[in-house]
Amino acid sequence: MKKMLFVYGLLIFAFLIYVFQYMSEDNKQGDPAGMGLRGEISERYVMITFQSGLEYWKSVLKGFEDAADAMNVSIEYRGATNYDIHEQITVLEQAIAKKPAGIALSAMNSHALTAVINRAVDEGIPVVLFDAGAPNSKAHSLLATNNYNAGATAAKQMSELIGGQGEVAVITLPGQQNHIERTQGFTETMKESYPDIEVVDTVDGKGRIEVSRQQTEELLGKHPNLAGIFITEATGGVGVGEVVKARMEANKSRVQIISFDTNKGTLDMIQDGTISASIAQGTWNMGYWSLQYLFHLHHELTTPAPSATDVVSPLPVLVDTGINVVNKQNVEQYYAK
Amino acid sequence: MKKMLFVYGLLIFAFLIYVFQYMSEDNKQGDPAGMGLRGEISERYVMITFQSGLEYWKSVLKGFEDAADAMNVSIEYRGATNYDIHEQITVLEQAIAKKPAGIALSAMNSHALTAVINRAVDEGIPVVLFDAGAPNSKAHSLLATNNYNAGATAAKQMSELIGGQGEVAVITLPGQQNHIERTQGFTETMKESYPDIEVVDTVDGKGRIEVSRQQTEELLGKHPNLAGIFITEATGGVGVGEVVKARMEANKSRVQIISFDTNKGTLDMIQDGTISASIAQGTWNMGYWSLQYLFHLHHELTTPAPSATDVVSPLPVLVDTGINVVNKQNVEQYYAK
Numbered sequence: 001m002k003k004m005l006f007v008y009g010l011l012i013f014a015f016l017i018y019v020f021q022y023m024s025e026d027n028k029q030g031d032p033a034g035m036g037l038r039g040e041i042s043e044r045y046v047m048i049t050f051q052s053g054l055e056y057w058k059s060v061l062k063g064f065e066d067a068a069d070a071m072n073v074s075i076e077y078r079g080a081t082n083y084d085i086h087e088q089i090t091v092l093e094q095a096i097a098k099k100p101a102g103i104a105l106s107a108m109n110s111h112a113l114t115a116v117i118n119r120a121v122d123e124g125i126p127v128v129l130f131d132a133g134a135p136n137s138k139a140h141s142l143l144a145t146n147n148y149n150a151g152a153t154a155a156k157q158m159s160e161l162i163g164g165q166g167e168v169a170v171i172t173l174p175g176q177q178n179h180i181e182r183t184q185g186f187t188e189t190m191k192e193s194y195p196d197i198e199v200v201d202t203v204d205g206k207g208r209i210e211v212s213r214q215q216t217e218e219l220l221g222k223h224p225n226l227a228g229i230f231i232t233e234a235t236g237g238v239g240v241g242e243v244v245k246a247r248m249e250a251n252k253s254r255v256q257i258i259s260f261d262t263n264k265g266t267l268d269m270i271q272d273g274t275i276s277a278s279i280a281q282g283t284w285n286m287g288y289w290s291l292q293y294l295f296h297l298h299h300e301l302t303t304p305a306p307s308a309t310d311v312v313s314p315l316p317v318l319v320d321t322g323i324n325v326v327n328k329q330n331v332e333q334y335y336a337k
Numbered sequence: 338m339k340k341m342l343f344v345y346g347l348l349i350f351a352f353l354i355y356v357f358q359y360m361s362e363d364n365k366q367g368d369p370a371g372m373g374l375r376g377e378i379s380e381r382y383v384m385i386t387f388q389s390g391l392e393y394w395k396s397v398l399k400g401f402e403d404a405a406d407a408m409n410v411s412i413e414y415r416g417a418t419n420y421d422i423h424e425q426i427t428v429l430e431q432a433i434a435k436k437p438a439g440i441a442l443s444a445m446n447s448h449a450l451t452a453v454i455n456r457a458v459d460e461g462i463p464v465v466l467f468d469a470g471a472p473n474s475k476a477h478s479l480l481a482t483n484n485y486n487a488g489a490t491a492a493k494q495m496s497e498l499i500g501g502q503g504e505v506a507v508i509t510l511p512g513q514q515n516h517i518e519r520t521q522g523f524t525e526t527m528k529e530s531y532p533d534i535e536v537v538d539t540v541d542g543k544g545r546i547e548v549s550r551q552q553t554e555e556l557l558g559k560h561p562n563l564a565g566i567f568i569t570e571a572t573g574g575v576g577v578g579e580v581v582k583a584r585m586e587a588n589k590s591r592v593q594i595i596s597f598d599t600n601k602g603t604l605d606m607i608q609d610g611t612i613s614a615s616i617a618q619g620t621w622n623m624g625y626w627s628l629q630y631l632f633h634l635h636h637e638l639t640t641p642a643p644s645a646t647d648v649v650s651p652l653p654v655l656v657d658t659g660i661n662v663v664n665k666q667n668v669e670q671y672y673a674k
Contacts, residue, residue: 007344036375037407063640070374070638143653284640285653292629301407303400303621313659316480316622320657322650 037295039073043101045294047287049131050088050108051207052079055263056234056283057106060130063287064104071295073101083207085112096120102294104287105139106131110177113137126297128315130286132178140297143289143319145281147178150323151185151232154258155194157277157325158186158228161256165196166227169219171205171212171236182232182260200226205236212236216243226255234261237278241269248274262326262334270331280334282321289319374632376410380438382631384624386468387425387445388544389416392600393571393620394443397467400624401441408632410438420544422446426453433457439631441624442476443468447514450474463634465652467623469515477634480626480656482618484515487660488522488569491595492531494614494662495523495565498593502533503564506556508542508549508573519569519597537563542573549573553580563592571598574615578606585611599663599671607668617671619658626656 047064049057061077068075078095080087088108093116095103103120107113107129114137120127121138133142158168170186173179187199200223205212212231216239220226229244231237237259244255259266259278269275293315296302302314326334384401386394398414405412415432417424425445430453432440440457444450444466451474457464458475470479495505507523510516524536537560542549549568553576557563566581568574574596581592596603596615606612630652633639639651663671 004341004344007341007348011344011348036373036409038373038375066638066640072373146655282650282653285650288640289653301403303403303625313619313622313661315659316619316626316656317659318483318657319653320655322652322654324650 037071037301039071039101039295039299041072041074043073043298044076044098045073045102045104045291045298046076046078046095046098046100047290048088048091048095048103048105049077049079050085050106051083051235052077052081054235056261059283060106060287063284063289064291065287066284067288067291067295071291073291073295075291076100080108083108085109089113089116092116092120096123096125099123100125101298102126102128102291104128104130104290104294107134107137107177108132109175110134110180111136126294128290128293128297130290131281131283132176135177140313141293141315141317141319143286143293143321144178145279145323146320147181148185149320150260150279150281151182151187151230152189153185153323153325154182154230154260154277154279155186155189158230158256158258159190159194159197161258161276162197162227164194167198167200167223167225168228168230169201169203169223169226170199170230170232171203171215171219171240172232173207174202174204179232186230205231205233205239207233207235209235209239209242211239213239213243216240220247220255228256228258230258232260234259234263234266234278237261237275238265238269241265241274245269245274267326267331267334270326270328273328277325277327280324280326282323285319285321289321374408374638376408376438376632376636378409378411380410380635381413381435382410382439382441382628382635383413383415383432383435383437384627385425385428385432385440385442386414386416387422387443388420388572389414389418391572393598396620397443397624400621400626401628402624403621404625404628404632408628410628410632412628413437417445420445422449426450429453429457433460433462436460437462438635439463439465439628441465441467441627441631444471444474444514445469446512447471447517448473463631465627465630465634467627468618468620469513472514477650478630478652478654478656480623480630480658481515482616482660483657484518485522486657487597487616487618488519488524488567489526490522490660490662491519491567491597491614491616492523492526495567495593495595496527496531496534498595498613499534499564501531504535504537504560504562505565505567506538506540506560506563507536507567507569508540508552508556508577509569510544511539511541516569523567542568542570542576544570544572546572546576546579548576550576550580553577557584557592565593565595567595569597571596571600571603571615574598574612575602575606578602578611582606582611604663604668604671607663607665610665614662614664617661617663619660622656622658626658 117137127139130143454474464476465478467480
């Protein structure tokens with residue numbers, strides 16, 4: 001009998017330890033301070049782009065994923081496959097219908113998405129913008145390159161490349177806010193700081209390799225003394241490169257190209273000397289901090305709360321994710337990334 | 338005997354459950370993805386200001402504390418008690434000597450702290466700047482009001498208050514980067530957008546109530562038609578308010594005041610009509626995201642790693658924490674904060 005009692009005693013003791021341990025764990029979960037920033041795997045955050053196949057978005061998505069891993073939440077990547085505003089509106093509407101925990105969006109057009117963005121915010125879905133903004137929308141923040149400064153940096157580089165004088169042109173996307181600002185930064189800096197350089201033309205490359213190739217041919221026909229081209233995006237940049245490379249092989253005068261971003265095609269052309277320089281953006285930062293911001297809005301961790309936006313913004317309103325100039329000297333490091 | 342065996346079996350079963358549970362927890366701890374962003378309470382992050390008694394820093398410190406609570410790390414608040422650059426250099430040097438996990442610093446002077454900041458970064462201590470920057474230092478990021486835009490907003494407000502014409506003056510801190518930018522934003526916007534308003538004088542209020550009071554008296558003596566004063570910081574703003582209040586009580590012509598920030602003295606003077614408007618800053622954001630950035634640098638959670646700063650910045654380089662105009666209509670909300 002005594003042995004039995006001893007064994008029962010042990011059993012009860014083990015059970016008590018188990019209960020005690022269970023309760024102390026429960027306490028721990030009840031104390032958010034000790035737990036760190038951690039969500040639920042059922043929380044789903046959506047990242048939406050346009051031209052979703054672009055290599056450019058990979059690093060942004062990597063940042064978005066890294067933040068999701070760090071904070072134990074789920075993500076989904078959606079995008080309009082084409083450079084088509086109607087398609088992006090549809091993708092955004094579909095995302096809203098599924099009531100995600102938050103939406104990070106790169107706005108293809110600075111005006112056309114405003115109504116749908118505002119609807120998401122009014123329905124209580126946090127929205128932050130990255131890469132390209134929609135200044136009049138209710139989105140809580142924009143994480144992007146300071147595109148005006150990036151354009152100004154491109155102007156400074158161009159001046160060094162062409163010896164401070166000559167005719168230059170810009171190939172861009174005239175409807176997209178970030179490209180408008182790159183173009184302004186470039187042309188205004190030329191006017192203010194490099195009076196012997198003239199921006200003779202600004203044309204639409206539609207973000208496509210064939211269109212940008214054709215625009216380059218036309219520019220060179222119209223302006224036979226053209227010394228340089230600033231192309232504000234990478235896909236078209238390779239098209240410009242192809243034309244200039246063919247000219248170089250035919251021993252015609254050198255046209256300096258400054259491009260944007262660091263996809264493989266651009267890096268290859270920097271390495272072989274076709275493209276003189278490109279502007280690299282802080283893409284990982286855009287994705288990582290977009291998810292952080294959405295997480296903080298969803299969990300109402302901001303001061304003031306997301307609802308009090310009439311007083312002070314609950315989040316930093318504008319985040320400059322940084323740039324760097326890539327050229328033949330440092331191009332190797334960008335392959336390594 | 339059978340009963341005994343049954344009880345032993347139960348005991349072994351309970352023990353196995355215990356072991357199994359222990360192991361599964363161990364696995365969970367070994368998987369950083371599931372754990373959220375969580376540091377150690379022994380990690381100590383330091384926030385350093387100048388004029389450390391200022392009410393203004395309270396909300397920044399609250400953001401710093403909230404982030405520390407959320408991520409389970411420790412903080413310390415240090416500051417030069419006076420508006421004295423030598424004292425702030427000493428405070429920063431003392432902080433570095435203790436090898437903290439990171440330092441968030443508001444730089445009283447945009448040049449004088451550069452060497453000490455760089456020493457901290459070279460020794461592997463992450464440094465981010467908030468509120469006031471040091472543009473040529475190796476600090477990883479600046480989280481601050483876009484002070485130029487804030488000054489431009491103040492100019493627009495002033496124009497509305499004085500009916501688009503007249504003489505105005507600025508009282509500021511001429512050695513501190515954020516105040517230089519507020520003054521530039523104000524004066525350049527007046528020149529470009531409001532040609533009938535003249536900025537007749539810009540003087541040093543030393544961030545002190547008596548000095549700003551005296552400067553206001555002198556300005557009003559020198560410029561009897563002065564219609565408005567933009568004071569770029571709150572302590573002196575109350576001094577300006579005292580002079581203007583006395584004038585109003587003596588039935589002299591009204592001088593419109595636009596101040597900066599939202600300490601109690603300023604809010605009281607907005608409520609009683611002495612100060613017409615003030616520019617509120619996103620101070621909580623400065624503190625909260627400064628600690629987030631330091632945490633990410635300390636734990637090497639950025640891409641690229643903090644050491645690869647020659648390629649792309651590991652963090653967003655510049656964060657605009659936002660502003661809002663406070664006036665009689667919305668001043669109540671700022672008391673509530």
